[in-house]
Amino acid sequence: MLYFASGMTKELSTEEQFAMLFAHIGYLQSEIDRLKERLAKYENPKNSKNSSKPPSSDFPKQQKTQSLRESSGKKPGGQSGHEGTTLKMVSTPDIIEDHSPFYCTCCGEDLSSEPGLFSGRRQVIDIPPIVPIVTEHQLFDKRCKCGHMNKASYPMGVTAPVSYRENSRL
Numbered sequence: 001m002l003y004f005a006s007g008m009t010k011e012l013s014t015e016e017q018f019a020m021l022f023a024h025i026g027y028l029q030s031e032i033d034r035l036k037e038r039l040a041k042y043e044n045p046k047n048s049k050n051s052s053k054p055p056s057s058d059f060p061k062q063q064k065t066q067s068l069r070e071s072s073g074k075k076p077g078g079q080s081g082h083e084g085t086t087l088k089m090v091s092t093p094d095i096i097e098d099h100s101p102f103y104c105t106c107c108g109e110d111l112s113s114e115p116g117l118f119s120g121r122r123q124v125i126d127i128p129p130i131v132p133i134v135t136e137h138q139l140f141d142k143r144c145k146c147g148h149m150n151k152a153s154y155p156m157g158v159t160a161p162v163s164y165r166e167n168s169r170l
Contacts, residue, residue, distance in 0.1 A: 089123050135165075 012020070048055040078084060100116045103109060139152040157165070 087125070089121075094125060 046053055047058045098116075101110055101111055137154055137158055139154065142150045143153065144150060
């Protein structure tokens with residue numbers, strides 16, 4: 001039976017019903033294909049990071065994760081009234097370099113014989129470079145009075161011509 005909007009009904013033959021069902025199945029299959037195509041765009045989207053697309057074509061823009069911290073109401077950085085800390089000068093530096101002017105910047109007079117007045121100091125801390133300590137293990141063979149040749153062996157852990165040791169000795 002086929003129903004119309006006007007309320008009328010019409011009997012259809014089996015062949016007509018099959019034809020209508022096949023037509024409807026074809027329509028539904030095309031709709032499924034269209035929706036799958038739309039969905040594929042979101043399942044594995046191509047963007048500038050995983051393809052050769054330019055960054056301007058990335059859509060939608062991915063939002064950065066928001067911080068879960070709650071605002072304290074204070075401005076970032078050191079707060080007013082907080083006394084900061086800095087590196088402290090050492091009382092006995094390893095090297096002291098004196099810096100004095102050699103001539104007057106106004107008239108050009110030689111100042112090398114004039115005494116200087118101390119006006120300030122600053123210290124620079126140099127961290128020495130890390131230098132590897134290389135230990136070479138040399139083996140020697142020794143012959144006993146009885147004629148037997150005694151062969152030395154490498155210490156435990158020395159298994160390759162060149163290798164790194166754990167820092168157990170430091």
